[in-house]
Amino acid sequence: MRPLTPRRLFWICAVLSAILFVAVVISLRMGAYPISVRQIVMTLFNGALGRRDRIRSEFWLVVFGLRLPRIALGILVGASLATAGAGFQALLRNPLADPYVLGVSSGAALGAILSLTVAPRAPAAIQAAAFAGAVATIAAVYFLGRRRGQLDSSTLLLAGIVTASFLSAVIMFLMTMLSGRDLRGMAFWLMGDLAAPPSVDLRWLYLLLIIAIGSIYSTSSDLNLILTGEREARHLGVNVDRVKLVVYVAASLLTGLAVSVSGAIGYVGLLVPHVMRLLFGSDYRLLIPASALGGAILIVVADTLARTVVAPTELPVGAMTALAGAPVFIYLMRRRGR
């Protein structure tokens, strides 16, 4: 791989952003309501200038009321999960780590469900609870995944898978007990879904997203060193514990953020960082922004497919990402075994 220069970083991010933009335009075009690209462009143009009276009201509702919020949510969720995945992979030194595979998403979902039961109206409580659930789960998986004081790769994955299925069972139990309450369905929490936008203001969540991605990014040079060897990194003056803490908190925050608004969408955190590594190498200074953009692209594309393949009925977006992600997981696992 070529060395990372600012120019290369800029161009890769620019190209990924351009792909994301194209995906967004395509996603805006697709749907049950027929609307042409020209009409979308005119709607966006007039909308940006604040000229609502020039737009047909259904165009306005479809573009600004339905499709754009859903795409914005998809970008948020995709960027969060992919960056969280890259973060967990560095933290646990395991390329198969992913919020969904490790059970962190289920932990966040459980936290969210509990907060909806206890305090359904409290603002931001669901995000805080999902974050707490993610933090607790990853801590549990980390301790369960150790053997003789060492983090063992396959034990860690097994611990994660067992934790995920245990937490899913608890969620199912809770949902059965609490049925009739105003909670979202079991499928939402276990599979993930972008169909109904959350009631919280997305600007808030984007702010949290940027803070969390930024803090992981600020540790990326140190992460590169830690990945070559913890002891060597310490010798080179890296504060390993502080870096790990930052990545741990930020990646849990990102998972909690995504799960609180979209349920447990799987395999994004596995698929995207892996593809980005294959394409651009494993330098975390590039991997973090590339994964964030790649995750956004993946979710926007997957959600567009999910809502058009069997239209007018919709598939949960988690089904789409699992369809692509599970084979990649198996491929990666087999390749490591060799």
Place this chain on the structure above:
Amino acid sequence: MTSAWRKILAMGAGGWLLAAPAHLFARSQTSASGALAPAERTGTRIVTDETGRQMTIPAEVRRIVTLAPNLTETVYALGLGDRLVGDTNECNSPPAAKAKPHVGEPQDPSLEAIVALRPDLILASTTINRAETADALLRLGIPVYTSNPHTVRGMLDSIARMAALMGVPEQGQTLVADLRGRLDSLQARLAGCPLVHVLFVVWEDPLITIGQNTFIADELRWAGAESVVVSRQNWPQVSFEEVIRLQPDYILFAGNHQESASAEIADLRSRPAWRDLHAVEMGCVADAGEEAVRPSPGLVDAIVKLAHTLHPEVFGPGQKAGPSSLAAQVAGPEGGIARGEGAACAR
């Protein structure tokens, strides 16, 4: 270039692109909540629906979309079929409803398809629709009135309220008064009859029945029966052992879950666990029909039919409740469980 500069550059490139759609969305949100009423109206009303959601409804409702089959039936029963501009894939009654544009399944309708129909009122029901659907549509500024009936009387009140909402309060009063009258005369005839203990099967595998707070439980009470399962959940899943322990007098199926309910019932006697139930042995099995699980005006017909099936001692074995009695319905080509009318159940 310093490493700090590099970081800022990358954050700028990634962060701006991530923030851009959020910004755009934020704009659309603030303006979307402003004024999304379909057009200029002379007058509007602020209404609170049966789930406590508040909404503004135009004084004159011209374009209605229904999200559940029972609501479609209600709209037609009120004589407003021509104002119905869309319904769901499940809306099959009256037959004219099938020709209306569909917006998808009741649990998962396409919001875009609904918006495209430019409705000024959407009707939803807690029995089948999801809360998220109503929330999302309300956020777009389209009023969604959600009805939430837990009893038969509650359903009648709900019909009256929806009639008033759609500008036809008199039709609503007439319809509801007629339905009430039929229920009252039924109650008078069933006075003093012992309650029949019924297992109401909503879904067979897994076995799902009804809870005590559903309109179906109340419907059974009107028909002189009672659900054997007592549960505070609305659609509890019960184990078969529990059914054997409870030994219902009668087993009722909700007609809409399989193509051929009659074949399914006929099949029960060949099945290991089911065939040992007293009710199956005695042939006390019936299909309650699709109307029995739809809280619409047709529910009263279903109740009357049920009462005839469950209480032959009152109505006489040969007396038919409607065009097709239940006993005749379930008699399959192979003879089925119910042989002849009224003789279905040897209780």
